Amino acid sequence: MAAITPATATTAASLPLTQFSSSSSSLSSTSSPISLKVKTDTLGNRCVRCGVRSLENQSGHRSLDFLSNGDPISLINTNSSSSPISMAAAVSESGAKCSKRVCLFYSNETRDLAESIVSQSDCIELRSINWKKFDDGFPNLFIQNAQGIRGQHVAFLASFSSPAVIFEQLSVIYALPKLFVSSFTLVLPFFPTGTSERMEDEGDVATAFTLARILSNIPTSRGGPTSLVTFDIHALQERFYFGDTILPCFESGIPLLKSRLQALPDSDNISIAFPDDGAWKRFHKQLQHYPTIVCNKVRMGDKRIVRIKEGDAEGRHVVIVDDLVQSGGTLIECQKVLAAHGAAKISAYVTHGIFPKSSWKRFKLDTKGDPAEGLSYFWITDSCGTTVKEVMNKPPFEVLSLAGTIASALQV
Structure with missing residues (x-):
């Protein structure tokens, strides 16, 4: 469960127990007569995610704590007939839906797709990167809250739509696995190189092979080699260009x-x-x-x-x-x-x-x-974000989103 303090709490939908709605200094359950009474005046009408410290019945009083710095919360049973077993079952059921929690980073072009992926699963959390350039045009990159992803499952949603953006994304792709993450997955919906290449004459250069070898040398994370998720690769033989230090997962639309x-x-x-x-x-x-x-x-x-x-x-x-x-x-x-x-x-x-x-x-x-x-x-x-923006709401075009398939792949 992600650590959220009163200052960073966002929506009631993130609560694992049940759905809650806020009301002044308390949060009332919409599915059972149990309320969260917050011992602080700083929370206002915000909703919080917190960790269960105990669900044992102690004279109708149950305690919860924030998972990071913050005030404790008391869970008060306003109806003595409420069963602590049902509450524990709700927590267990919520946790069982996620095989793992994933921090998803994205490039500028894939932001819309990344947001769609997150909307498909409560197990995936969106993280951001500052994409800037120095005066000489080279990338000036910063991974926000880098220490906060230690021990986490991390994924990066890439788009190699043009050679101009490949280098800056490769820099991030090579950096993320070295931040002591539990595992690293690269999602590259469209593998771009080699779509027009014809290896017919001596001297023809297979750029698809070059890119595959670059990706095959991504640093290993604490959990082992990088996993690569890509869709409908153009030339079937390109799947054999990858080395043994990357685990390609070939999906289809x-x-x-x-x-x-x-x-x-x-x-x-x-x-x-x-x-x-x-x-x-x-x-x-x-x-x-x-x-x-x-x-x-x-x-x-x-x-x-x-x-x-x-x-x-x-x-x-x-x-x-x-x-x-x-x-x-x-x-x-x-x-x-x-x-x-x-x-x-x-x-x-x-x-x-x-x-x-x-x-x-x-x-x-x-x-x-x-x-x-x-x-x-x-x-x-929506494997090519630039195209999606151009053809959206322009018949005969319809966009079928890969978000659900990618969200499922990240849980493997």
């Missing part, structure tokens, strides 16, 4: 898509289309209960033509699935060929909406029942 598809009114008429064999290899097992269409790309001179390799789009709501989109050229060509083969509706899903140079503007909403001209839906996750 596809379960979010499946839940969304099940909520559609025409969920029984869905077919899944893969723009190429690579997307089929990556995702077809997770979507095997849907009829499948596989496209492929054929180069004819300087042109790239997309054709249907297998499957039938006639009369179906076809959802094109891939791990990421950049310019969107392949996806648009796939959309056109599916419409030409009789698709009734066309939607798209990618885990990572990168959209450099605002290429998301190429995708329009189908308002006339013509799937060749527009999409019914374009689902992306």
Whole structure:
């Protein structure tokens, strides 16, 4: 349980016993006739989190103490029929929900996602870092309350959206495990390097391998190697770039898509289309209960033509699935060929909406029942924070949040 003094107490929802509402100098339980009477005039109408010192019945009086410097609190049983066993059960039930408590740090770009993650679990607490720069442009970084995270489980939510921000975040990533933390987890929703690389000629440099080796050398914490949580890595072989000193956990956004598809009114008429064999290899097992269409790309001179390799789009709501989109050229060509083969509706899903140079503007909403001209839906996750801000509330785009999946991963 985090230590909170009267000066730092925040909301009643943080109390582990039951939900409390404040009233002048006392806090009254909304679920049982028990009140917390505070022996101080400095608390006002604030709510507090405190640790139970004793729940034994001592003439109707039970005591609690703050876990850090502060005034003691008396728990007064105003009804002799109230059972101390039920109170203890409430405390036990609250604690059982958390396998561990996690201090979550975040970068500037991932703040919104970090706040969403914290809202998913009472076991995760948001912590902040001062991100500044010296006059020469190099990072001036400060981890707030560094001593306060000793012995805690710590995570950092990163975004390597551009080379300009990678160095400053790596500096923090390398510093956190050395602050005597119990464990360290790096959450990198989008592993960015290698998405456009083609290792075809001698001299081509695999930057994905470079980044994987950098992350593989993060200092170990007291609990052992760093855990890495990432989603739908672009090239499947990249998972083998990591060394033995990091524990990669490869998650997927596809379960979010499946839940969304099940909520559609025409969920029984869905077919899944893969723009190429690579997307089929990556995702077809997770979507095997849907009829499948596989496209492929054929180069004819300087042109790239997309054709249907297998499957039938006639009369179906076809959802094109891939791990990421950049310019969107392949996806648009796939959309056109599916419409030409009789698709009734066309939607798209990618885990990572990168959209450099605002290429998301190429995708329009189908308002006339013509799937060749527009999409019914374009689902992306919030793995790329900059994109989310640009497309929010702009149909056909919908954002499926990774917050719940990340919150669960942090409890492993």
